[in-house]
Amino acid sequence: MEHSLPLPAARRHLLALAAAMLATALAGPAAQAQGAAAWPAKPITLIVPFPPGGPTDLVARVLGQQLSEQLGQPVIVDNRPGANGNIGNGMVAKAAPDGYTVLYNTSSIALSPALYKHMTYDVQRDLAPVALTAVVPLALVVHPSVPASNVKEFIAYAKAQGGKLSYGSAGNGNVTHLTAFQFVRNAGIDAVHVPYRGSAPADVDLVAGQISFLTDTINSVAPFVRDKRLKILAVTTAKRISLFPDVPTLAESGMPGFEAGAWQGVMVPAGTPRPIINRLNTEILKALKTPAVLEKLALQGAEPLSSTPDEYGTYLKAELARWAGVVKATGVTLE
Numbered sequence: 001m002e003h004s005l006p007l008p009a010a011r012r013h014l015l016a017l018a019a020a021m022l023a024t025a026l027a028g029p030a031a032q033a034q035g036a037a038a039w040p041a042k043p044i045t046l047i048v049p050f051p052p053g054g055p056t057d058l059v060a061r062v063l064g065q066q067l068s069e070q071l072g073q074p075v076i077v078d079n080r081p082g083a084n085g086n087i088g089n090g091m092v093a094k095a096a097p098d099g100y101t102v103l104y105n106t107s108s109i110a111l112s113p114a115l116y117k118h119m120t121y122d123v124q125r126d127l128a129p130v131a132l133t134a135v136v137p138l139a140l141v142v143h144p145s146v147p148a149s150n151v152k153e154f155i156a157y158a159k160a161q162g163g164k165l166s167y168g169s170a171g172n173g174n175v176t177h178l179t180a181f182q183f184v185r186n187a188g189i190d191a192v193h194v195p196y197r198g199s200a201p202a203d204v205d206l207v208a209g210q211i212s213f214l215t216d217t218i219n220s221v222a223p224f225v226r227d228k229r230l231k232i233l234a235v236t237t238a239k240r241i242s243l244f245p246d247v248p249t250l251a252e253s254g255m256p257g258f259e260a261g262a263w264q265g266v267m268v269p270a271g272t273p274r275p276i277i278n279r280l281n282t283e284i285l286k287a288l289k290t291p292a293v294l295e296k297l298a299l300q301g302a303e304p305l306s307s308t309p310d311e312y313g314t315y316l317k318a319e320l321a322r323w324a325g326v327v328k329a330t331g332v333t334l335e
């Protein structure tokens with residue numbers, strides 16, 4: 001047998017319930033604002049999904065140190081490498097959305113959805129963009145024995161070799177692979193791809209003459225270029241870079257519109273209060289303007305970027321679509 005409240009009591013109960021729901025709804029934004037105002041009240045963990053000492057890690061540590069000074073709380077770098085960044089990315093996607101677990105991601109986050117058959121997270125659903133931070137330009141470099149001093153001469157030489165040339169990369173589906181693939185396709189070159197486990201062994205084999213050319217991050221190849229063990233023909237960014245101002249871009253070298261780079265950014269778990277995202281964005285952009293940070297980025301060959309959270313979101317969406325087409329053309333898939 002059902003029991004019900006007397007009508008007046010039922011009305012009082014419903015009114016009380018509605019008032020409680022209204023109070024909760026009104027308190028939500030206020031509570032978020034109050035929490036954001038107090039943020040950060042404890043150390044922040046900055047997840048870097050790549051090994052210590054690499055180009056991503058070095059830039060992340062420079063930025064993390066400056067943010068520690070600005071925020072008055074330690075920013076602790078936690079390296080979680082593996083699966084082209086997906087292990088660390090997935091950790092942050094599942095972390096509490098409170099502003100205390102932050103991801104330092106790279107352009108690999110825009111490649112992975114097209115590359116991997118199984119993903120543990122959805123970058124657009126599970127992560128929220130905060131700011132673009134830097135781009136590490138890629139450079140087209142060749143072995144010194146290659147008889148070419150510019151891109152046009154190299155393309156002519158490569159075509160004359162009839163498929164005998166090979167190019168290296170930091171791994172299947174890595175931005176160094178996909179950028180070189182785009183160059184080879186656009187140039188109409190027939191060349192064999194040789195994937196390595198990271199940039200270092202690829203660079204070493206190019207220096208040794210085991211492969212003919214590659215596109216790699218400027219900070220990886222710069223030491224070899226400076227001591228003339230490698231020859232740089234072009235950079236892949238839209239504009240020339242400060243580290244090698246006399247080196248033309250691929251766009252200037254007969255490939256209009258060609259642009260690629262290992263860009264980096266900061267993201268947080270989806271659901272992180274917008275006031276915290278905005279505060280973090282403000283602090284990151286402030287850090288990227290400090291002379292000490294700019295000097296250290298320059299030493300790494302990194303060019304500073306900046307964006308609002310919304311601008312980063314728009315850029316990421318475009319990058320996801322762009323690289324999906326390139327990955328499809330390579331035929332590469334990863335588990």
